[in-house]
Amino acid sequence: MKITGLQTYQVPPRWLFLRVETDEGVVGWGEPVVEGRAETVRAAVDELADYLIGQDPSRIEDHWQVLSKGGFYRGGPVLSSAVAGIDQALWDIKGKVHGVPVHDLLGGPVRDRMRVYSWIAGDEPTAAAEHAAQRVDSGFTAMKMNATGRTRGLESHREIREAAERVGAVREAIGTDNDVAIDFHGRVSPAVARQLLRELEPLHPMFVEEPVVPELSFELARLGEFTTIPIATGERLYSRWDFREVLAGGVAVAQPDLSHAGGISECRRIASLAEMYGVSLAPHCPLGPIALAASLQVDFASPNAVIQETSLGIHYNKGSDVLDYLVDTSVFDYTGGFVERLTGPGLGIEIDEQAVRRASEQAHRWRNPVWRNADGSFAEW
Template identity: 30%
Template sequence: MRITDIRTYIVGNPWKNWLFVQVDTDEGITGLGEGTLNGFAKTVEAAIHELKHLVIGMDPFDVETISLKMIRDVYSDGGQVQGSALAAIETACWDIMGKALGVPMYKLLGGKAHDKLRCYANGWYRGGADEESFFNQAKEVVDKGYTALKFDPFGAAWRTVDRSDFAGAIRNIAAVRDAVGPDVDILIEGHNRFSVHTALQFADAMAPYEPTWFEAPVPPYRISSMVEVARRSPVPIACGEDYYNREQFAELLKHDAVHIIQLEPQFLGLSASKQICGMVHAHNGVTAPHSAQGPVCSIVCAHLNMATPNFFLHEIFDDFNHSWAQDIFSPPFKVENGYLQPPERPGLGVELQLEEAAKYPYHPGHWLPLFKQNWEKREPVE
């Protein structure tokens, strides 16, 4: 079997343009992948078309070599853009492998390590950023059957906050805990917002509400800062979604300070992601992959998580996207009572409906401006 072509499609989801890839083969099997990167849909699309000549004619089963050709052989560090292009193509190759062999993707990654995957809800807090809104929206989430939910209570904060905004963020956390009760996991999203000192002040203040984790409290690339926060915080720290190579995870893990690792298959590809899950396992840690880029990314993570013994929680945006988002895939991907299982059909288990997808074109205002007021409403940027 040989790769004959790679095609790209951008779907204009209002809060983030989704980029999908289809890889064709000479045996008529087509694989689906995703290369979504907030604010860079057309950039990643261009990278895919610039790199595809490296893999045309290759066997899609040779994913390790395909990855080397698109990363090592180019001899450039294109960061998350290059990683997204790689992951889109490589995911489609795994989809092709599953279809050719007649098995779901998780079977290729190690088989079933869990009966089902516990999910945490994200993207649910779109109706206001005050404590009353958080309270009411959180109750709706647990009424849907979720036993864990994540939220960013910090508004448009960056590095430091004034005293009133600090108090408001803690009130939001308290309101969610009050709404969901003591038995539901609440996960606090930091979005790389804070200085070390501000992050630690927040960690101390939120600790009475028993968050399961404080995610990405400081910018990711100074690993020493993340390690300092992790060692001093009374709340467990989670991070990893920004990293795009194994070496960054190796550097983080060697400090033995962060034990909830949120690798992003969208930046790594499945081959590296599986290896990183093993690295985390060796450090006695757990994985909670980031799957907020788009719907195919969520399905990829479901397959990876099912085959990962040290999996912890699965992130779900899909229940809180626009209703039409389920229409562009067949069959739809559903969470039931806060749990899901990856599709059992061969490969990824879903197909992109091109006619439906074409109804939602690219728009430059479709991106998530995390440091602007009202970003959480996930509306197009004017």
């Protein structure tokens, strides 16, 4: 079997899908994208296609090594995301050829269902308690919310108190049987992170995500010593080497993104590395159905996986959502806060190719917001 073509489709709301064709008619799908830089990743996939055309798709590890390391300049979000989507598609092909889900090829399932969580309240959290109650009513037992909107290097007592009160309202709405995780989104300084962690600790969040930007990852160890709240990070780390420092520094939850951190191959290695440090796995996935399916394949084969993010109903998904590009949407049915193990071959989903092609005719140009503080200075989004 040989790879004969790679086609990318830029589809709403902010995704990039990849279709890899073979000379025997087996097709694999991947999701290579950097949100807000879809065109750039699309160009990187096109460049990597020069090497892949004519190659045997079953040599996944060899292709991963060449695509990741064959250029003198390596790493970073664009290349790693391009490789991630290709890697997902190659695993999809391999599973289809053998007639088994990818997790069977990774050693077999270690669980029968995977807990999932949903987003609430948007970029600048409002009406969080109401959204949380709706998610519980729709069958979720866990959710995640932003702690703050735009934040300065030092914040007033009022801003810190209001952030804690929003989370407190969510805790009251969902009770103690359900969980809420808090995403700092790298918006706050280490000083403000410490203040927020102190105020949030009595509310028992499931975890606090990305309390500081990746450039300040050396602060995570100190923050972990400061609080009993589990610290999570990883959506902007792109390889096992990027994770090495934070895992050794005492984070509790590793969050590699299957569309950014080298795909199934690399995220499986990151999961195993995290297990060595006693760190749980919760893949980051505010993306589409292919990325979610790839994440679940790793979850079902990873003993330390604890929960999976899903973007169903997330505030970014205006006009299109996770289920819109699937032939059979029941694969992502949520019961009691869990999704059942995917048993179909490959990634375990069937993409509606006609829907993808139609949607790609109105290719998006999504960009993340650029925020500024009241004084006009740049603020982290």
